[in-house]
Amino acid sequence: MDGGAGGGGGGGGGGGLAAAFDSVDQITGVPVAVPVLRVALLVVQSTALSVLADAHREMRVAVMDRSAELAGRLVSLVDEALARDPTAFATAHAAQLCGVLGRVEVMLDAVEATFFAHCSWRMLEDRIVRGWMEKLELLHKELVDMCAFGAVGYGFDWMASRISASERSSPTSEDDEPYICELRWRPPALDAGYVRGVDNPERAEHAIIVALLTPSSGSADTAPRIGVCAVGGSGKTTACAGVADSEWVRARFRKGAAWVQLDASSTLQSVAEAVVALVHRFCGSGAAKQLAALTADKDFVAVAAGYVRSVPLAHAAEWLVIIDDVLYKKRELLRQLLALIPRATPVLFSTRSEAVVASLPGATLVTIDALPAGDARLVLAAAAGKAMAPGVSPFSDAEEASWVRRVLEKTECHALSLAIVGSMIADRGGAWRAVVEGLERWWMHPHFGCSDSDSPRPSVRAALDVSLELLPDAVYRSAFAEIGVLPVRVGLPVLRRLWRTPLGGATAAGELSAGRSSGVMRSTGVEELIAALVRAGLLRRDVDKTSGDLVGVIVHPVIGQYALSLLGDAAQATHQRLLEDYMGGVVAGGLDAHAWRRLPFWEVQDDGYWYDHVVRHVAAAEDVCGLVSAMDPAWQAARERVSSPLAFQADVEVVLAELTAVVNDGTDKVTLSPVLLGRVRAALALAYEARIAGCRRDNMEAAIKYWERALSLVTRAGEPVLWAEWQAGLGRAHRDRIDGARAANMEAAISYYRKALEVRTLEASPLEWAETQRILGMAYNDRVIGDKAANVEEAIACYGRVLDVWTQAAEPLQWAEVQNDLGVAYFYRIVGDKAENVEAAIACYSRTLEEYTRSATPLRWARTRYNVGIAYYERLVGDKAAAVEAAVACYENALTVRTREAAPLRWGATQNHLGKALRDRLCGDPAANVAAAVACFDRALTVRTRAAVPLNWAATQYNIGVTHHGRHGGGATGPADIETAIACFRRALEVRTPEATPQEWALTSFSLLQALIDGERWSAAVECGRALERFGSRWTAWPAHQATVVRVAAEAERALAQLRGERSGW
Known part of the structure; x- marks a missing residue:
């Protein structure tokens, strides 16, 4: 099932581990058991080969180590993909990773062969191993490309x-x-x-x-x-x-x-x-x-x-x-x-x-270096407002001699320089002397050539310096300099905020502050400032073509960088001033005793600029409290809701860079209070947890490190609220951890959650208590150690406690999600009557659907319809025919959202389950139902391919085999159907091996045994029956099927003996 549940694997059977794998199989469509067993086998194989390698050349050991390294990384990436929301992209990405993992496994097999090869063959090892290394590097490059593509894909909802x-x-x-x-x-x-x-x-x-x-x-x-x-x-x-x-x-x-x-x-x-x-x-x-x-x-x-x-x-x-x-x-x-x-x-x-x-x-x-001289003249003439006619030079001979050639020389025929110079001359009605002499004077300035690599080329710098110099006064020059903190395109409301407050502090251009502090700026209209800067060639107007209104300005990147250089040390204060202007109606009061204040950016209404640029301004202002606030879950929720998940990821990268610099700066560690430094470390932990870029394993290890370091700075007695919050954060990081043993990580997570609940009580902080109870329930649901039945019971109890606080009226969507979690837990519940548990799961899913609707939350609605369809299919009470009809209706509902184009693997999984329901349908024409079921399975196989999702491919092959054999309904089938069923079962067993999926292997072998008996394939039936008898008690359903296996195997042996006797003439 989706959201943590699975339903009906290939038709029955399977223990706790198999059920868990089947659960993930239905969520994601990605085989879990194979990668898990692969990594275990690869570890064993690598260890064994390390021992054997002592007597052989180092090159093969290097290949082996590199292969094992890639295998480990691949498995962690598969684990990461499976840990994400069960999307079609995540499953396809995981399937791609599994494909690369298989090729690495082949490489290890090849290495292993050389350890046991004849010495004459090992003489070729250098050339062969070098070829292996090249292949491994190609695999590594492919993996890097996959990770880059995956980073984009995970954020596009x-x-x-x-x-x-x-x-x-x-x-x-x-x-x-x-x-x-x-x-x-x-x-x-x-x-x-x-x-x-x-x-x-x-x-x-x-x-x-x-x-x-x-x-x-x-x-x-x-x-x-x-x-x-x-x-x-x-x-x-x-x-x-x-x-x-x-x-x-x-x-x-x-x-x-x-x-x-x-x-x-x-x-x-x-x-x-x-x-x-x-x-x-x-x-x-x-x-x-x-x-x-x-x-x-x-x-x-x-x-x-x-x-x-x-x-x-x-x-x-x-x-x-x-x-x-x-x-x-x-x-x-x-x-x-x-x-x-x-x-x-x-x-x-x-x-x-x-x-x-x-x-x-x-x-x-x-x-592009420069414009041709002829075109440069035309650009200059257009910017200067000269009338132009085809075939006629826009400038007279006198103009050419007096100033045009001088301008072309000093601008180096550079497009931007020509546009700025032409604008200045046009603004002066054609008076060119001040502009041209200014250009030449700046070229002669002793410091003109002393610029860093980020400065504009000399011709552009000279034009900008002259334009700045010729602005009316310091107010205009100050306004222009402040544009340096803005992006390329900015609206009028932002300019009004930026320009309405006097600038404090010094700037690189000494007179700028004086002009601003005089208050003249507040009496100068924004549009008047824009007009002057446009005439100077420093800005372009941004006009709405539909309404004809001026909506903002466009700043050329080179000009914006030049403006920022004018601000100098005042840039930080300018960023801070713009922040405070936006936050003025939200933040009240100053810093607390630990120099901390929360900046609730999300409480400021977005104007199309604020959400996309606030974190950039916070970073430039070096506002530690603001950077920490940017990792507040409330900001993440608002940013993703209003902008996008990828927009928040951009914020994450900014915060990581800035706060890492803070914690690595010894000076800041001294000046920051321990509690504030702890908040910085906690914010870094949150950033690494949320981060998509980079290696997920490394990100989670960094998150754990920063949670632990944050907790080292506070005590429960001194800062109980922070202590509990960071304990819960550390638990969450361990639950999502990729490194280390899964069982140990789950135990650590449960321990940290319980510590958090020592402070987060229902009476003191009910919402935080409910959230912690929910994640504790999820941890118990994932717990490896202990009795599985008891763990599921504890998860159910946790979810029940959450619902005491997260009511449908107060938190409808959260309430619905917990109801879904509860439905999953009831579906897999071990304690109690199975029929009652399935009924409880159906009730939970039905309550979830009270809030999840197709129009408002289509994917969650489709997921829940799919889950409840699986529950109806497995329903044990009431009219079986009606239950199967309900399952069919649910799957068909889900398919209205889960289309092949939008979610191919989910579409394939739903088609697979719809096929099972149609096959077992008790209403309508049986032949038509079977035909419809086979069509569903065929459609499922168009996306559930063996290369992409081998376990899902095998499950659908199994379902087709069952459908053709007809044993599911107790009826007999013709020879052609039996042969088709045998072929399908055998294809399924190519993937469902005793090592990779033991329970599914046993179930499929049992179905194959029955088909072989009906097809009178006595020798194959004897071999299949003996294999099942050897497997025996390892199959959880063995007690129920042992007698049948022994009986039909004996029947096959008698038939085979009789056949052999007839052939020998007995």
Whole structure:
């Protein structure tokens, strides 16, 4: 079952461990027993080979160690995938990892063979081992790629949620695009002064067109990947936009150009938005709307990739994808996007680093250094407001001699420099002297060439310095400098907040503070400031094309970095001031005795800017309390609800970097109080727990380390609330731990939860008490040590106590989730009457469905319908026919959400269970029911393949065998059906081995034995019966089936003896 329950494996049988594996099998569709047993066998194998290796060469030992290392990491990653929410992406990802694990296992087998090989064969070992090492490195690279793709995939449920919410609020169902508008990224509009360059061989635009016409060096269906590289402000974005707007591109790429905008602040969320935009473009709004069912799932990237990659080659080739401003440190985002784009679709990307282009095999490099002189004159003329006519120079000979050539020299024909200089001259009605002389003067400044690598090129720096110098006064210069703390695109409300409070402290430009502290800023309108900065070439207006209103400004990244450099040491205070302006109505009072105050960011209404930038401002302000508050579960819930899980992951990475620096700084350790330092360590623990990036095993070990270090700084007597909170956190980290023995981790978790409950009492803190009771119940449900029946009883008791506090009226969704947990526990309950337990499970699931509806929570609703379907199928009281009909209805309900496109493995699991219910149906035409069941199993096998999910494939093979054999209904079948059943059972036994899945092996062997008897395969039947007798008591259902096995095995032996006698002439 989903959510922790499983239902009906292959048809019966299995003990506690098998039931647990079957549970996970139904949740995720991923075989658990095989990876678990594999790692155990690999450990034993590695240990044995280490002993044998003493007498052999070190190279084979190195291969063995590397193989074992990869195997261990793979198993931990599989464990991590299975520990996540049971999404189609997680299961597919785990299946991929299992595939790599199998190849590593083959490698170990090959190594083992050499230890026992003849010495003459071992003479080849150096060459062979080197080949092994190369293969292992390739496997390692494949694993790294899988982890990178997995990191994206686990966070993509946010987009479906946004689509679903927009769809519900849309005024008309006929409007097929309103919900996607904010994600419809198109090439930016070209400035009026843009000089087209596709026909000029000296321009980058022309080189790009040539590259698009050049066949790719790869396969015939692989389109070119073109990287446009230049320093900031050289016109990369404009060149790409010019290409997109050219007549040739519009004629060649009839579907259009899809524009993906990245920048310094881009995260995995940016990739998510880009993926949605690409799906919308390649597949249409219908495909995007189909993803609306993934409201709470995390497999969105896999589904989206499936849509995009399924586009026909001819269709894909009619698109051009442009990815703008890929920074070197963000190059991984480019690689992830390219993995989702069809190979037949040409991709054009811009970057400031040639290393980004070099990192993509086969990519074509196009560089931009400067504009040709003729085009540079046209850009300058347009910016300066000069009238231009075709074939006529915009400047007179006198202008050329007096200032134009001087400007071209000092701007180095650099696009951004020309635009700034032209704007300044236009603002002065054509008066050029102050601007040109300012350029030349700055070029002569003694410190002009002394800049770091992050500074703009000299021509841009000179233009910016002159523009700043010629602003009206210090108020305008101060306003411009403060823009440095803002992103590229910012709205008017944020500018009003930034500019309405006087700046305190010194700045790099001495007069800025004086202008601000005079209060003049408050009398200067925001739009007036914007107008002045636009005229100076420092900003661009952002105008809503629909309403015609000014909504904000656009800051070129190079100009924004320059503005930030002007702030100097005042940058930190500027970030802090903007934070305080937003938080003014929420935070009351100062710091407590430990220099701590909680900053509830989530209580400030998001204005489209606050949620996405608050953590960045907190980090820049070096606000320790704010960084700790960013890991508050309340902020995580708000951030994921309003923005996305990936947005919160971006916050996690910022907090990790900043707080790690705090704890590693000896000075800060002295200045921070022990309690505040403990809070910092606890926040780091929470960050590592929540983190998607990196190795999950390492993240959880880091979380445990920081929880322990936090607890070392407080006592129960001194800080009881914090002590209990951190004990519960340490317990949670142990429950989710990958390293170490599972049994020991569960025992540690239970111990820490119980310590937390010493303080978190029902009377003192009922909500915290209820939460701790719930996670304690989950730990008991997962407990390995002790009596399984007693553990399940304890879990049921914990859930019951939670429901005393989390009532349906007060916490409806949490109440529903606990009801689901309780249903799972009752379904697997060992104590009591089985029939009553199943009835209790059905009742719990029914209560869950009071809150989980198809419209509000479709995935949870479908999961619960699936669970209750399994419970009805196993129902032992009442009318059996009605129970099976109810199960069929539940599965069919679930399939309205669990579509093959949205959740393929869940769809396959539901088809598998629907097939079993239809096979055992007591209503309707039996032949039609069996035919429908076989069709369900066939559909299930289209996604439950042996390569991807071998145990699930085997379960469906088993179900097909049972269906063809007919024993499930007590009837006989024809020879063809018997042969089909035998073939299916044997295929299932290829995976269901006594070592990997002993209970399922025994059940399948028993069914095979019966089919062999009916098919009069006496020799095979004798062999099968003897194998079952040898297995004997290890099969939990042996007492019930022993007599039958002995009887039919004896019958087969007699028949075989008689047959042999007839052949020998007796």
